[in-house]
Amino acid sequence: MRAPDFWQKDTLLARALTPLSWIWRAGAAWKIATSTAFHPGCKIICLGNFTVGGAGKTPSAQALQAILRNLGHTPHFLSRGYGGTLPGPHQVNLTTDTARDVGDEPLLLARHAPAWISRDRAAGARAIKAAGADVIIMDDGLQNPSVIKDLGIVVIDGATGFGNGRVMPAGPLRETIKSGFSKVRAAIIIGADQTGIRHHISPHVAVFGARICAQNPDDFKNTNVVAFAGIGRPEKFYQSLRDCDANIVATRDFADHHMYKPGDIKELQDLAHHHGAHLVTTEKDLVRLPFALQHDIKTLRIALEFDDLPGVTKMIETVLANGA
CATH class of the missing domain: 3.40.50 (Rossmann fold)
Known part of the structure; x- marks a missing residue:
């Protein structure tokens, strides 16, 4: 979706819509309370964002896959398959699948490593573990309570940050900033921090800068x-x-x-x-x-490059060795 302009400013309209955001938050809380979390038995690294719209998750997932591969692991991607018609679990086939089948992002991910789509994330994780992966990279899913994550990472667009800081429909947030940071232990800020994002980040969260580079x-x-x-x-x-x-x-x-x-x-x-x-x-x-x-x-063609690649690699090694 395209974000409305008022999501970037704390306008009268944003404040007027805030009571509706309480309904959104109540629905999310109910989903968490009524879900049973599942862990497939292999490590799960989940990349997500707190806001609606593109923040750079897909190139971030590709960059993490390269790190995992260099460490000798066998990662697979797991996506909901937004925009596609197949419910999954289904492994993406670059020869026969189209964006109408599986969505656009899984097709990009499948160029780098096996990629799966599944609206039921737990079922998708089971299928991936059975296929032989030792690490699952979830492209989006921080707000999905059905799968236990070993490492949660939030991806943030340095140019737009968290907008006006309000939850939908009053602002771009899927959940409150406090709630979001309780689910992650690392943040990737892509591009220059133009909105003071670092002031919102909890002390327990590692922060890594990154940039999108044309290839x-x-x-x-x-x-x-x-x-x-x-x-x-x-x-x-x-x-x-x-x-x-x-x-x-x-x-x-x-x-x-x-x-x-x-x-x-x-x-x-x-x-x-x-x-x-x-x-x-x-x-x-x-x-x-x-x-x-x-x-x-x-x-x-683009790729994400970390400012501190050794730091990101060390964090991943620690999680894979000890869990989150």
Whole structure:
């Protein structure tokens, strides 16, 4: 979903909607009280966020997978499969599955390690353990009480932080900041901390800085492009292209997780032709395009890099050796 502008400010509207957030919080408390937590017998590292919208969980999950692989482990990803139709448990097949089947993020994760989708997270964890994984990386799920996590990590966008600090629908938070930090022992802040996030972080939580880095910047240097994206914050993608010295002649925003239709593609192609430009989008958007078009549209490839990679690695080693 696209976050409304007032979620970033403590406006009169935000305050007026606060009583409705109490209903949201009561529903979350009821879900916790009526759930039975399960642990599959292999370590579970859960990456999540406290806010609605993209914060950088998927590249963070990919970065953690690389650390685990280098440590000699066999991690699998577990996702709800948001936007897909298959309930799971189902292991993602890059040859036959589409974003309409499993969602866009699991397709990206499956390029790096086995990825599973399951609306029932406990059932998904059981299936992954049976398939031979010794570590499960949950892409989202901090607010899901059905699975016991060995390590909870919150991913935070340094540019937007926690918005106005209010819970939905008064603000972008899925739960209170205090409640969220009670579930994690580490935080990843992506980009510069522009909203004073560190002032909200509990003393027991380790903080790691990180940045999103373009992997193919030369593909766009001094190149005219029409950029389009259906992600939580398209402007982050556009700025990344500008940082690569791309000349953006037009942009088109779509809803987060938008499934592209032929009419969308035709409009974009006509726009690019009019400007004599290349179409470019995110890797997450590309997998939501028809297979036949995926080779004709450029993507900006990204990866997350930690400021303190040894520190992150040491934390993971400690958790795997001793538990949380």
